[in-house]
Amino acid sequence: MKAAMRSQDKTPSYKDTRSRLLMIGTEMLSEKGFFSTGLEEVLRSAGVPKGSFYYYFESKADFGLAVVENYERIWAQKLERLLHDSAVPPLDRIHNYISEGVRGLEKYAFRRGCLIGNIGQEMALLDDDFRQRILRVFVSWSAYVAECLGEARRRGEISADLNIENVSKFFWFAWEGAILQAKLERSTQPIEQFRSVFFSTILRRA
Amino acid sequence: MKAAMRSQDKTPSYKDTRSRLLMIGTEMLSEKGFFSTGLEEVLRSAGVPKGSFYYYFESKADFGLAVVENYERIWAQKLERLLHDSAVPPLDRIHNYISEGVRGLEKYAFRRGCLIGNIGQEMALLDDDFRQRILRVFVSWSAYVAECLGEARRRGEISADLNIENVSKFFWFAWEGAILQAKLERSTQPIEQFRSVFFSTILRRA
Numbered sequence: 480m481k482a483a484m485r486s487q488d489k490t491p492s493y494k495d496t497r498s499r500l501l502m503i504g505t506e507m508l509s510e511k512g513f514f515s516t517g518l519e520e521v522l523r524s525a526g527v528p529k530g531s532f533y534y535y536f537e538s539k540a541d542f543g544l545a546v547v548e549n550y551e552r553i554w555a556q557k558l559e560r561l562l563h564d565s566a567v568p569p570l571d572r573i574h575n576y577i578s579e580g581v582r583g584l585e586k587y588a589f590r591r592g593c594l595i596g597n598i599g600q601e602m603a604l605l606d607d608d609f610r611q612r613i614l615r616v617f618v619s620w621s622a623y624v625a626e627c628l629g630e631a632r633r634r635g636e637i638s639a640d641l642n643i644e645n646v647s648k649f650f651w652f653a654w655e656g657a658i659l660q661a662k663l664e665r666s667t668q669p670i671e672q673f674r675s676v677f678f679s680t681i682l683r684r685a
Numbered sequence: 686m687k688a689a690m691r692s693q694d695k696t697p698s699y700k701d702t703r704s705r706l707l708m709i710g711t712e713m714l715s716e717k718g719f720f721s722t723g724l725e726e727v728l729r730s731a732g733v734p735k736g737s738f739y740y741y742f743e744s745k746a747d748f749g750l751a752v753v754e755n756y757e758r759i760w761a762q763k764l765e766r767l768l769h770d771s772a773v774p775p776l777d778r779i780h781n782y783i784s785e786g787v788r789g790l791e792k793y794a795f796r797r798g799c800l801i802g803n804i805g806q807e808m809a810l811l812d813d814d815f816r817q818r819i820l821r822v823f824v825s826w827s828a829y830v831a832e833c834l835g836e837a838r839r840r841g842e843i844s845a846d847l848n849i850e851n852v853s854k855f856f857w858f859a860w861e862g863a864i865l866q867a868k869l870e871r872s873t874q875p876i877e878q879f880r881s882v883f884f885s886t887i888l889r890r891a
Binding site: 511512514515592596597599600601610613614617641642645646648649651652653654655656657659660662663664669672673675676679680681 | 717718720721798802803805806807816819820823847848851852854855857858859860861862863865866868869870875878879881882885886887
């Protein structure tokens, strides 16, 4: 039965194998960053022989960059869906984003953090391509939060004198630190503390 | 001349060699965390043969824990000196701590971040001893900031309804994220953005 099913399958296409490698790489780098992720482990999980790997990627660094691009794409979709959702008031969108983060931490038992945060910590060891790429990710993430805050300000929901640019960057600084702490405590409490200070103290939301 | 000087030297004591290993380990783990730091590299820098290493430490993990303890001790002294300085108003002490962080980043050309943040990111791979130790460090660091904020509240310098416990934890979340971003940008601008939001928006300091 299995053999019959298998015989009907097509040989995995270039795109399938590459996608599988990227998916597994994304999971592993979210758990432990770039340097602690062994290529052998990725290949074993993906069921791809080493020789084939180099058909898809030039090197481990090339693979790492592709994983970052993949993560960036997934995250852009998530931020687009949650933070550009015009049916939801702008501050509630940020609230929803935080709640989805809480569910993600619980789903993976606090093992997976932020891939961008993990790789960022290894920065001293990474080359400039990586650094620039990760910087661009943070710039785009800040822009999403800044848009929500801008809209909230136009609606009179936050103080007109809030420095939106600084607060949007600060949001991500504290988010990265709160994710790190949640992994350490194996608890979502740090995220709830983050949420409370962000909304009640920084935004002074009623 | 050199030989004569050397002959007068005593053989390095147990404490000297162990201290040198810890100092070099602290530098390296501040740059790249635990897993990316090779033992060979530590030994080469310290000029200690591998056999001797195991005279001082049972394993790399044992060494890593000792490095964390060493870092904790250095940091406790720094926090004690800056945040318990009764000659300085409490909020200025936090300000001084941030300024010393800025100088540290510049001194090491943005290569060295927070050892505790680096190791925290590797958490999925570390055992429970490490996790508990690092948690304790964050608890003690938060207590220092909470004390300053408590004093500032008694002096009427911050709002009486500020949730000091949450804000103190939040301070360190955002600090870790700002250090990460400063390393990425190779600039102290993220730290200045952190400082501005912390004092002007969170504490509403005039």
